[in-house]
Amino acid sequence: MSINFNKYHWFAFYASQQIMPAEIRARSMWNTDIAVWREENGSIHAWKNRCPHRGMRLSYGFIRGSQLVCLYHGWNYEGATAQCSYIPAQPNLKGPKTACVRDFACFEKHGLVWISTVAEAEKEPDFSDFGEAEQTIHFCRSIFVNESPGLVGEILKTSIFIPYGNDLADGAKLKIETSQAEHHQTGANYQAIWQSGRDKKKKTELTCQTEVRNNAILVNHYKDDQGNEGSLIFALLPIDDKKTGVHVLFSGDFSSQSLTSAKRHYAKWAKRMRWSIENRNLQTDSFNPWI
Amino acid sequence: MKLYDYILSGNCYKIRLFLSFLDINYETVPVDYYPGREHRFPDFLEINPLGQLPVLVDDEVKLRDAQAILIYLASKYDTSGRWYPRNPEAMGKIAMWLSFAGTEIMNSSNARLHDMLAYDLDADKARANAHAAFRILDDHLVEVGFAGQEWIAGTQPSIADVACFPYVALSRDGGIEHDDYPAIQSWLTRIQSLPRFIDMPGIHFMK
Amino acid sequence: MSKIVDPFTLNQWYAVRTENKNGPDRTHRTRLLGVDIICQDDENGQVSIRRLDRTESQDSELPSRKRYGLVWTSLGMPESGIFEMPETEEEGRRHFVWDAVTVKTSGLRAIENFLDLAHFPYVHSGILGEEPLTEVTDYQVERINNEIWVKDCSFHQPKAAAIAEEGIHVNYIYRVPHPFVSILYKTCPLFPEKFDVIALMVLPREEDVCDIYTTASLFDNVNTDVEILHFQQKIFLQDRLILENQVPKLLPLGGRSEVSVRADAASIAYRRWLLDNGLSYGACTG
Ligand SMILES: N[C@@H](CCC(=O)N[C@@H](CS)C(=O)NCC(=O)O)C(=O)O
Ligand code: FES
Ligand SMILES: [Fe+2]
Numbered sequence: 182m183s184i185n186f187n188k189y190h191w192f193a194f195y196a197s198q199q200i201m202p203a204e205i206r207a208r209s210m211w212n213t214d215i216a217v218w219r220e221e222n223g224s225i226h227a228w229k230n231r232c233p234h235r236g237m238r239l240s241y242g243f244i245r246g247s248q249l250v251c252l253y254h255g256w257n258y259e260g261a262t263a264q265c266s267y268i269p270a271q272p273n274l275k276g277p278k279t280a281c282v283r284d285f286a287c288f289e290k291h292g293l294v295w296i297s298t299v300a301e302a303e304k305e306p307d308f309s310d311f312g313e314a315e316q317t318i319h320f321c322r323s324i325f326v327n328e329s330p331g332l333v334g335e336i337l338k339t340s341i342f343i344p345y346g347n348d349l350a351d352g353a354k355l356k357i358e359t360s361q362a363e364h365h366q367t368g369a370n371y372q373a374i375w376q377s378g379r380d381k382k383k384k385t386e387l388t389c390q391t392e393v394r395n396n397a398i399l400v401n402h403y404k405d406d407q408g409n410e411g412s413l414i415f416a417l418l419p420i421d422d423k424k425t426g427v428h429v430l431f432s433g434d435f436s437s438q439s440l441t442s443a444k445r446h447y448a449k450w451a452k453r454m455r456w457s458i459e460n461r462n463l464q465t466d467s468f469n470p471w472i
Numbered sequence: 473m474k475l476y477d478y479i480l481s482g483n484c485y486k487i488r489l490f491l492s493f494l495d496i497n498y499e500t501v502p503v504d505y506y507p508g509r510e511h512r513f514p515d516f517l518e519i520n521p522l523g524q525l526p527v528l529v530d531d532e533v534k535l536r537d538a539q540a541i542l543i544y545l546a547s548k549y550d551t552s553g554r555w556y557p558r559n560p561e562a563m564g565k566i567a568m569w570l571s572f573a574g575t576e577i578m579n580s581s582n583a584r585l586h587d588m589l590a591y592d593l594d595a596d597k598a599r600a601n602a603h604a605a606f607r608i609l610d611d612h613l614v615e616v617g618f619a620g621q622e623w624i625a626g627t628q629p630s631i632a633d634v635a636c637f638p639y640v641a642l643s644r645d646g647g648i649e650h651d652d653y654p655a656i657q658s659w660l661t662r663i664q665s666l667p668r669f670i671d672m673p674g675i676h677f678m679k
Numbered sequence: 680m681s682k683i684v685d686p687f688t689l690n691q692w693y694a695v696r697t698e699n700k701n702g703p704d705r706t707h708r709t710r711l712l713g714v715d716i717i718c719q720d721d722e723n724g725q726v727s728i729r730r731l732d733r734t735e736s737q738d739s740e741l742p743s744r745k746r747y748g749l750v751w752t753s754l755g756m757p758e759s760g761i762f763e764m765p766e767t768e769e770e771g772r773r774h775f776v777w778d779a780v781t782v783k784t785s786g787l788r789a790i791e792n793f794l795d796l797a798h799f800p801y802v803h804s805g806i807l808g809e810e811p812l813t814e815v816t817d818y819q820v821e822r823i824n825n826e827i828w829v830k831d832c833s834f835h836q837p838k839a840a841a842i843a844e845e846g847i848h849v850n851y852i853y854r855v856p857h858p859f860v861s862i863l864y865k866t867c868p869l870f871p872e873k874f875d876v877i878a879l880m881v882l883p884r885e886e887d888v889c890d891i892y893t894t895a896s897l898f899d900n901v902n903t904d905v906e907i908l909h910f911q912q913k914i915f916l917q918d919r920l921i922l923e924n925q926v927p928k929l930l931p932l933g934g935r936s937e938v939s940v941r942a943d944a945a946s947i948a949y950r951r952w953l954l955d956n957g958l959s960y961g962a963c964t965g
Contacts, residue, residue: 196654236925270797270814507777
């Protein structure tokens with residue numbers, strides 16, 4: 182079970198909900214600066230973040246209808262073709278053929294925009310085993326860790342978390358039953374006991390199993406003795422060799438109120454996770470944000 | 473009403489932006505902050521002994537500090553009451569973020585002054601501190617966003633948003649990118665879409 | 680010096696300080712073409728300039744000149760004096776020298792931006808241009824005495840200068856006498872038969888970092904110095920946002936990596952002129 186960041190894969194690039202119609206955002210994937218944007222009708226595009234005219238970063242531009250307009254000289258690029266369609270300085274000139282932005286394959290699924298920088302990327306990520314996936318997978322947040330993708334992946338593979346439904350109040354303790362050695366070797370299967378911070382007598386037994394999908398997605402299936410069951414999913418984005426994006430998602434059935442609490446719960450976990458990875462030198466154990 | 477103003481100052485822009493939101497007419501007194509350092513000479517030190525911009529003069533009232541000026545303007549001129557709601561919780565939260573805007577977020581200003589106007593400041597340290605502050609703001613916006621709250625201190629834009637906005641938006645002038653803070657980016661866009669939003673160099677309109 | 684500087688770049692005069700600005704002990708430190716230098720004023724206001732990468736004192740001394748309110752030096756052997764700008768002596772004009780703003784890009788990108796009309800409606804919207812009046816009509820480009828001259832440019836501007844009260848049609852002439860200097864002449868809103876003169880004097884600190892000094896000789900009998908400063912800085916800092924976000928930072932001279940149209944004739948001529956003069960500092964081949 183190994184995590185693989187080679188570029189022949191789809192990577193989760195951006196959260197769909199963070200790019201509204203007529204908005205543009207950018208970040209890097211393996212050092213390539215990529216702009217993602219939506220037409221006013223909602224269609225999504227992922228383009229190299231550079232205007233072919235004078236190299237301006239397109240993410241500073243703006244969207245009109247189906248066109249991306251560069252901030253520098255207002256050249257228009259048509260969403261569907263990435264081809265320059267209008268040059269304001271020369272309104273009667275047809276955009277030169279060479280004025281074409283490099284575009285990347287992209288699609289939306291499970292609340293994320295997935296990108297591949299090569300044409301022949303492998304198969305799309307699949308979460309159909311979670312049921313009617315679009316409803317049962319929830320996006321929590323994207324979080325950025327100042328460590329290399331390889332390291333973040335390795336640490337997250339053996340990471341430990343507490344399912345929603347358990348109380349994360351101060352003073353809570355987690356004890357891993359599986360031996361350290363075993364835990365590290367098998368990668369991810371572990372059993373643990375969670376002791377509530379509020380009620381010291383309250384203990385929860387927890388089993389967890391991790392799998393890697395499509396090379397850079399970690400799926401943690403969990404079960405506890407309180408009947409909580411579900412999955413926590415980390416879709417990893419290699420930004421560069423010093424930074425990794427982690428899109429945190431989770432599955433399960435929630436009422437709208439408990440969904441909000443579940444998001445808070447996993448967001449809290451995500452922040453602890455970021456702290457633990459970036460402050461490894463202050464820690465004794467392998468990755469466990471509650472030590 | 474008279475605003476002692478410098479065109480490139482994010483703190484002065486806080487006030488210009490808010491006056492525009494409130495649709496209030498005022499005069500500006502342009503100050504030669506760079507390169508003239510006019511704010512460090514006796515004429516200006518009489519106006520503000522700290523030698524800082526902005527300063528607002530409204531009849532008998534003379535105020536320094538952008539955050540103080542925002543409180544004054546909202547309290548006096550915002551008839552809707554939404555920019556500075558008078559309830560203890562809202563006032564406490566707004567004060568907390570006003571202070572954040574005047575301290576932590578100012579690291580972004582230091583990096584910008586170094587990179588743009590050659591101020592002798594530790595830019596790498598300022599950048600690191602600004603990133604730490606932006607993380608705190610981004611985490612906050614993510615978390616309140618789960619319950620549908622889109623603004624820093626409540627369900628309506630407040631002076632806390634106005635105070636935090638300029639130096640977050642201008643940080644790229646000082647080499648601090650926004651890529652890692654998607655919730656901040658969505659919030660910046662919301663502010664830029666408010667009625668009567670105005671721009672400044674480094675913060676452009678979204679046409 | 681990190682990179683061999685081509686002779687065309689090396690043998691130029693560069694503005695390294697304003698005449699009146701000074702640091703503690705009447706010294707001013709800066710960087711020119713990757714070399715640390717120091718300017719030192721004596722009691723009579725004479726400026727001596729030294730490079731700090733050489734130990735022998737006779738090797739470290741650099742020439743020093745004052746012109747246009749700026750202090751100039753060179754790391755090479757300039758073939759001639761500092762270029763002439765006769766307008767700066769004309770009666771009735773107000774002269775300005777504005778201290779440097781640092782921009783993290785090649786100085787050549789900054790000069791090219793200065794020669795460009797097409798960005799006005801987008802980058803300086805409501806001031807130097809406005810949609811839908813975006814068209815750049817044909818203009819002339821010439822080489823005269825190894826300088827670039829761009830003539831017969833015209834553009835509609837909502838607020839051409841601090842003094843302008845309404846939109847006017849502005850004529851432009853540009854002159855590039857030096858790879859890192861450009862001078863523009865534009866219709867003066869006050870006296871439509873006269874030209875205001877604005878010049879950009881770039882100090883390339885490194886290939887991809889520069890300090891930009893601006894001078895102006897304007898007709899304006901209304902605005903204060905500070906009002907004119909604010910107008911100028913507003914425009915200049917709008918450009919800075921663009922300049923710091925162009926990729927790559929070095930100016931491509933190979934003609935392959937950036938697409939040009941007729942409206943870019945000044946930029947193309949500038950790039951070709953740099954190439955013909957063997958310039959490579961601050962440029963790349965793409
Ligand atoms: N706390 C003040 C700080 C204002 C401030 O730092 N202003 C800058 C201009 S943006 C200034 O005048 N600095 C002058 C100095 O400290 O030298 C506020 O929020 O208004
Ligand atoms: S650089 Fe994009 S339009 Fe000119
Ligand atoms: Fe410009």
